[in-house]
Structure formats: structure tokens, C-alpha cells
Amino acid sequence: MNAVVLIDTLLLLLVTATAVAIIEVRSLYASSILTGIYSLLMALVWVNMHSMDVSFTEAAVGGGISTILLIGTLVHVGREEKPIKKRLHVPALIFTALTGAALIYGTLDMPRFGDPAAPIHHYRVPEMMAQTVGFVNGTPGKQKPPEGFDVERYRRFDGRVTGPIPDDPKDTAWRERSILQTEGLIVPQVRAAHEPHAEPGHHLHPPDDFNGHVPNSVTSLLAAYRGYDTMFETTVIFTAGVSLILLLRRPRREGYLQPGAVMSDQVILRVVAKLSIPFILLFGFYVITHGELGPGGGFQGGVVLATAFILYALIFGRAALYRVVPPPVSDMLTGVGVLIYSGTGAVCMLLGGKFLDYSMLNPALPGDGESLGMTLVEYGVGITVSMVMLTIFNQLAEERST
Amino acid sequence: MHWNEVVCTVLLALGCVINFSGSYGVLKFPDFYARLHAAGKTDSLAQVLILLGLVFVTPDLLTQVKLMLVAFILLIVAPTATFAITKAAHLDGLAPWTRGGRQ
Numbered sequence: 056m057n058a059v060v061l062i063d064t065l066l067l068l069l070v071t072a073t074a075v076a077i078i079e080v081r082s083l084y085a086s087s088i089l090t091g092i093y094s095l096l097m098a099l100v101w102v103n104m105h106s107m108d109v110s111f112t113e114a115a116v117g118g119g120i121s122t123i124l125l126i127g128t129l130v131h132v133g134r135e136e137k138p139i140k141k142r143l144h145v146p147a148l149i150f151t152a153l154t155g156a157a158l159i160y161g162t163l164d165m166p167r168f169g170d171p172a173a174p175i176h177h178y179r180v181p182e183m184m185a186q187t188v189g190f191v192n193g194t195p196g197k198q199k200p201p202e203g204f205d206v207e208r209y210r211r212f213d214g215r216v217t218g219p220i221p222d223d224p225k226d227t228a229w230r231e232r233s234i235l236q237t238e239g240l241i242v243p244q245v246r247a248a249h250e251p252h253a254e255p256g257h258h259l260h261p262p263d264d265f266n267g268h269v270p271n272s273v274t275s276l277l278a279a280y281r282g283y284d285t286m287f288e289t290t291v292i293f294t295a296g297v298s299l300i301l302l303l304r305r306p307r308r309e310g311y312l313q314p315g316a317v318m319s320d321q322v323i324l325r326v327v328a329k330l331s332i333p334f335i336l337l338f339g340f341y342v343i344t345h346g347e348l349g350p351g352g353g354f355q356g357g358v359v360l361a362t363a364f365i366l367y368a369l370i371f372g373r374a375a376l377y378r379v380v381p382p383p384v385s386d387m388l389t390g391v392g393v394l395i396y397s398g399t400g401a402v403c404m405l406l407g408g409k410f411l412d413y414s415m416l417n418p419a420l421p422g423d424g425e426s427l428g429m430t431l432v433e434y435g436v437g438i439t440v441s442m443v444m445l446t447i448f449n450q451l452a453e454e455r456s457t
Numbered sequence: 458m459h460w461n462e463v464v465c466t467v468l469l470a471l472g473c474v475i476n477f478s479g480s481y482g483v484l485k486f487p488d489f490y491a492r493l494h495a496a497g498k499t500d501s502l503a504q505v506l507i508l509l510g511l512v513f514v515t516p517d518l519l520t521q522v523k524l525m526l527v528a529f530i531l532l533i534v535a536p537t538a539t540f541a542i543t544k545a546a547h548l549d550g551l552a553p554w555t556r557g558g559r560q
Contacts, residue, residue: 324540324541330533334530
């Protein structure tokens with residue numbers, strides 16, 4: 056049994072145990088903490104599968120901010136679950152069993168764990184990975200492939216890529232040429248690799264711009280390939296924030312704030328908070344900006360930013376937070392984030408491309424344009440996410456006026 | 458084995474032993490404060506040892522600096538979290554365990 060599967064099995068058993076504990080525990084406080092543990096365990100599972108972006112999101116959103124918000128909810132609902140009579144609900148049991156069986160039946164169609172022939176290894180993603188790896192890891196042939204690894208198949212990644220593999224590592228367009236030839240289509244005129252090309256798209260890029268993709272293929276997929284999807288995810292978060300404001304916020308004439316407990320008389324907490332808040336903010340911006348180079352992005356970075364503000368509110372009181380970020384400002388910024396995202400898309404259209412076609416931002420170097428567009432978009436996501444999280448926290452911490 | 462791998466292995470093993478002792482303490486100690494004492498102290502030391510161990514097998518200087526930064530920040534933040542939890546329990550009126558029984 057290989058180590059990855061073994062660790063995965065152990066982790067998933069722990070995850071299951073935690074899930075059962077969440078249901079069984081009577082104290083809602085313990086239940087919230089267990090939810091955080093559940094998320095951290097899932098983050099470890101993702102790390103084990105080498106999906107760092109997902110893991111980062113799970114740890115930041117699931118383990119971090121969700122736990123804070125769940126505990127914030129306990130202010131309103133109390134710490135203990137209402138005692139209920141435990142009895143077997145037969146229809147619910149049958150329904151759950153059927154759903155579970157259907158899901159398990161669904162997994163039968165999925166490729167085996169780690170199967171090299173799985174579609175994910177052949178469609179679209181390897182294209183991006185192959186392009187990325189070649190340039191990020193430096194000179195070709197520096198790293199030896201593992202035993203039994205079919206390099207040629209990996210480099211071709213598509214059955215339609217036939218003919219000999221060119222020796223020139225800078226010839227990055229041979230796959231496209233080969234596919235077009237196999238399909239009997241017109242072969243585009245080949246330019247020299249160093250010559251920047253005039254037309255947008257993912258073909259024939261200069262070799263130093265990561266072939267028109269940012270190095271982190273996950274960000275490339277999320278912000279470019281699935282740009283609409285991510286934009287509407289951001290909109291969903293925005294809608295959630297607005298709904299919460301409408302549902303929970305007291306009218307302005309009563310004032311936003313009710314006095315709460317302040318912890319700034321605790322010297323240790325105050326000093327450490329003052330020390331760490333600048334670094335948390337810096338890390339948040341780093342994660343957002345660095346999202347196209349490594350694991351990270353707007354969602355994770357936004358949550359990290361929100362954590363800094365929440366820590367500030369916890370230690371120095373929400374009155375101090377409202378002096379830094381008044382509610383009208385945070386309300387406005389939730390919308391500004393979505394506006395930046397869709398605005399970037401609109402600018403691409405105005406420049407003559409399609410909606411969210413980032414390469415239009417810098418037609419001479421489409422890779423740079425993509426990079427710029429994705430950074431803008433990530434900042435949009437980050438601003439919306441952080442401000443919505445902050446608003447949710449504020450509204451939960453606020454006592455209901457009724 | 459190269460010397461840096463030896464150093465790494467020793468540090469990782471030490472970290473694991475300390476972490477294990479902490480978990481054992483959490484299960485064995487009589488009350489909340491003693492358990493948190495076991496968990497908090499061992500966690501802080503063990504994570505520094507494990508991260509330092511990883512520094513020795515990381516070829517890349519940037520990653521080494523990042524690992525040491527993480528260790529440093531955790532060294533400040535983790536004990537503070539333990540302090541905050543303990544203080545909250547104390548303010549909440551949780552009495553510590555004594556040999557003669559509850560106060």
C-alpha cells in the first residue's frame with residue numbers, strides 16, 4: 056500500500072470521526088470548534104493530494120473565519136443545543152441511505168485514485184502544466200523524471216499530437232501545429248519564438264511570459280478559463296453580505312454600535328495583537344498578489360485581511376474598528392470589489408476583446424496582460440470577500456435591537 | 458545520509474516525541490489548566506523543532522527564510538493563544554484542581 060493512500064485513509068477516518076462527533080455533541084460551542092478541526096483535517100487531505108490552493112482555502116475559510124463566525128452566532132443562539140427526544144426517523148434514514156448509495160454508485164464511474172489515464176491528466180490541465188513546468192523549473196533536462204514515467208506521452212498529452220518532438224525547447228507551438236495538421240486544418244504561419252505576436256490567444260507567445268499563462272495553473276483556470284464562474288462566486292458573496300445587512304443591521308438613527316466588552320486592558324493580548332496585525336495585513340496582500348505565482352488568491356487573501364480587522368475588533372473593541380472602517384465604507388467596498396472584477400472584464404471588451412479576455416490589456420505582451428488582469432481581478436475578489444466577512448462579523452457581534 | 462538529513466531527522470524525531478508527550482498530557486492531566494499547560498508548551502516547542510528540521514532539507518534560501526519566519530511568528534502567537542484561553546477560563550471562574558479536591 057503506498058504512503059499517500061495510507062495517510063489519506065487515516066485522515067479520512069479522522070474526518071469521519073469528527074463529523075460524527077459534530078452531530079453527537081450537545082454543546083454548540085464544542086460543535087463549532089469541531090467544525091474547525093474538520094476543516095483543518097480536510098486541508099491536510101488536500102495537501103496530501105498536492106492541491107495547495109484548495110488546501111489553503113479550506114484552512115483559511117473553513118478552519119479560520121467560519122469558526123469565528125460560528126462562535127459569533129453563538130452570541131445569539133446560546134451555547135447549548137435544545138434537548139430533543141431521540142428517536143428513529145425512518146423516512147429520513149431511508150432517504151439518507153438512498154442518497155449515500157447513489158453517491159457511492161456515482162464514484163464507480165470515476166477513475167481510480169491516482170490513475171494516470173484519468174481525463175484530468177489528459178484534457179486542458181496538462182497543457183497548462185506542461186507549459187508551466189518547462190519554464191519555471193529552468194533548463195530542460197535538469198530534473199530527471201521518475202522511473203517508468205512516459206515523458207513522450209506527457210509531452211504530447213494529446214493523441215492528436217503526432218510526429219517528432221522538436222529539440223528546440225523554445226518552440227512552444229509545436230503541439231498546436233501538430234494538432235492542426237492531424238485535424239487537417241490550416242497551419243498558422245510559424246513565427247520566431249522571441250518575436251512578440253500581434254494576435255491575442257494562447258498560441259505563439261514569447262517564451263518568457265509563461266506561454267500566456269500565469270505560472271500557477273489553478274489561478275489561470277479560475278480567473279481566466281473559468282472567469283465568469285469566479286465572478287459570480289464573488290457576486291454570491293456580495294449578495295450574502297447585502298442580505299445580512301438588510302436582515303440584521305439596526306436602523307441608522309439608533310447608532311451602529313452598542314458598547315461591548317473591550318480586552319485592551321489585557322497587556323499581553325494588546326501587545327501581541329499590535330505586533331501581529333500589520334503582518335497579517337501584509338500577508339493578506341501578499342496572498343492576493345502572489346496568487347498567480349503560487350498557492351493563494353483573492354478568496355484566501357481576503358479572508359486573511361478580514362481576520363486582521365476581526366482581531367483588532369476583538370482586542371480594542373468594535374468602536375475602535377468602526378473608527379478605522381466605518382460601516383458605510385465597508386458597505387461600499389463590498390460593492391467596489393465586484394465592480395473591479397466586472398470592470399476589468401468590461402475594459403477588455405472596450406479594448407476590442409471578449410469579456411474578461413485579459414490579454415487585451417497588453418496586446419504586445421499578452422502574458423503580461425493576463426497577469427495584470429488576473430491581479431486586478433484577484434484584488435476585486437479580495438476586497439469583496441474581506442469586507443463581507445467583516446460585515447458578517449460586525450452584524451453577528453452586534454446585539455439584536457429587539 | 459548527508460549531514461543535513463541527519464540533523465533534520467533528529468529535529469523531526471524530537472519534535473514528534475515532544476508533541477506526543479503533549480498529547481499524552483492532555484489525556485492524563487487532571488484539569489483544564491494542567492491540560493492546556495501540556496498542550497500549549499509542547500506545541501510551541503515542537504512546531505519550532507519540526508520547522509527548523511525542515512529548514513535543513515530545503516534547498517531554496519527563500520523557502521528557508523519563510524519557514525523560519527513561520528516558526529518565529531508561531532513562537533509568539535501560539536503562547537498568546539494559550540494565555541488568552543487560560544485567562545478567559547480564569548475570568549469565567551473556573552477553579553484550578555488541587556490535591557485536596559475542588560475548592
